[in-house]
Amino acid sequence: MNLYPVRAIYMAEMARTRRTLLQSIVSPVISTSLYFVVFGAAIGSRISEINGVSYGAFIVPGLIMLMLLTQSVSNASFGIFFPKFSGSIYEILSAPISYLEVVVGYVGAAASKSIILGLIILATSSLFVPLEIAHPIWMLTFLVLTAVTFSLLGFIIGIWADGFDKLQLVPLLVITPLTFLGGSFYSIDMLPPFWQTVTLANPVVYLVSGFRWSFYGISDVSLAASVAMILLFLAASLATIAWIFRTGYRLKP
Amino acid sequence: MNDPIITIEGLNKTYEGGFQALSRVDLTIQRGEIFALLGPNGAGKTTLISVVCGLVNPTQGHVVVDGYDSVSHYRQARERIGLVPQELTNEAFETVWNTVSFSRGLFGKSPNPAHIEKVLKSLALWDKRNNRLMTLSGGMKRRVLIAKALSHEPRILFLDEPTAGVDVELRRDMWEVVRGLRDNGVTIILTTHYIEEAEEMADRIGVINRGEIVLVEEKAALMKKLGSKQLTLQLHTPLSALPASLDQDELSLAADGYELVYTYDGRQEEEGRGISALLTQLERAGIGFKDLHTRQSSLEDIFVDLVKERP
Known part of the structure; x- marks a missing residue:
């Protein structure tokens, strides 16, 4: 692997983040803070503790996960979609670089942004609610794995999308609903038994549950199931990307 | 090379x-x-x-x-x-x-x-x-x-x-x-x-x-190819063959002998032949013409010939 092209792509993508600081960092932080004000302080004070954790603190991992998923997907999809849209993708395709290098550059940059964002939101939330992190290593592992996996998914969406509408489609219609219904704001114990079973089909449940376990040691599903689910996701995304590059899908006629 | x-x-x-x-x-x-x-x-x-x-x-x-x-x-x-x-x-x-x-x-x-x-x-x-x-x-x-x-x-x-x-x-x-x-x-x-x-x-x-x-x-x-030119003379009376008195290398007859076509580039002029020499020869041979025009083939012509609909 030649590191110069990887670094060129990575740095160019990070420079794009700096140019759009307001949109890529400030706005997610503000919207997350609003969740804390509404759910944590206003409504949360009337909700009883869940497994010994105050409601405000309970929703922190779910909120970080929500931002991590949506921002990873949108950053990575935009990063590869824009050159495709503007035509400057010709340069990437004609460069003497392997597909692996392209992916590491784009996905690495998108994942880095999401991880930084996740840590900023974590720091912000500590201003609103008392936080404890029981398993910091696991917490970071989940953070990184989720950011990378969903950046890969975003990369796939960016290649698949042939218009700005499709770029928004998956984050809006799939990622956001799954995250809201995936136990970000509640424990699935609170649901009627039938819906508990249905919810187990939602992959985001496993991510939120595992991430929350790393904070408070409480979880809806087992740690092993959470880790297995995220690795499954990762493998599926990698396989799809390998297929895209092998066939030239939507990149090379 | x-x-x-x-x-x-x-x-x-x-x-x-x-x-x-x-x-x-x-x-x-x-x-x-x-x-x-x-x-x-x-x-x-x-x-x-x-x-x-x-x-x-x-x-x-x-x-x-x-x-x-x-x-x-x-x-x-x-x-x-x-x-x-x-x-x-x-x-x-x-x-x-x-x-x-x-x-x-x-x-x-x-x-x-x-x-x-x-x-x-x-x-x-x-x-x-x-x-x-x-x-x-x-x-x-x-x-x-x-x-x-x-x-x-x-x-x-x-x-x-x-x-x-x-x-x-x-x-x-x-x-x-x-x-x-x-x-x-x-x-x-x-x-x-x-x-x-x-x-x-x-x-x-x-x-x-x-x-x-x-x-x-x-x-x-x-x-x-591009540099070649053609001079076409429209004759009063058709010729059945080129008169022997003319330099025949660059000459040809067209339109049933009503047209005399002279294809040339810079070379003939240098050798002291060229258009004026040809016209003198025609006068001597008694061949009269009512009109003349010249035409330069260009890369455009070559190009158009090449890319036009071919069977």
């Missing part, structure tokens, strides 16, 4: 919709030459370049760049090539300096500010190095694309319609830049549908039409 830097063999490209853009293309580009690929819109010029540069997968055939197969050894092949695309495609918010440096890194070269500076200066972009691309004029954007293509010191430069939509002055400037590159040993392949451009720049000219290479020739040989 036979030192090929690009060898294209049996190249076919059929797009998904069934459109055949290239058909059995064989082409050899010599090291250090300027090769002009001439053809009407939709002839396959861009597709051919795109296959060589790795933007389009060929259906059949292969391309060897400086000894390296463009698919199996794509790294070695592509690092030798710089591509200036036809469309003005840019990251609008980047500065000139950053986008050109990005291209160098992307092609796997270590940073070299001195080289970037040299490239920007040679293209008169140095003053604009901190400008964002969207603030530049169309001609400047075109130069930025050339700078990006030269950032990694390629041995081969593809220019896809480099002067489309560019004013005359800038066109002259670009020709200067291209010549300067050739003098430094860079092989240049340019596509154009301006015949003037091919005439001005190229060492060899290839004509492509409907995905097929219909002609590849030294420009000098083409210009020889």
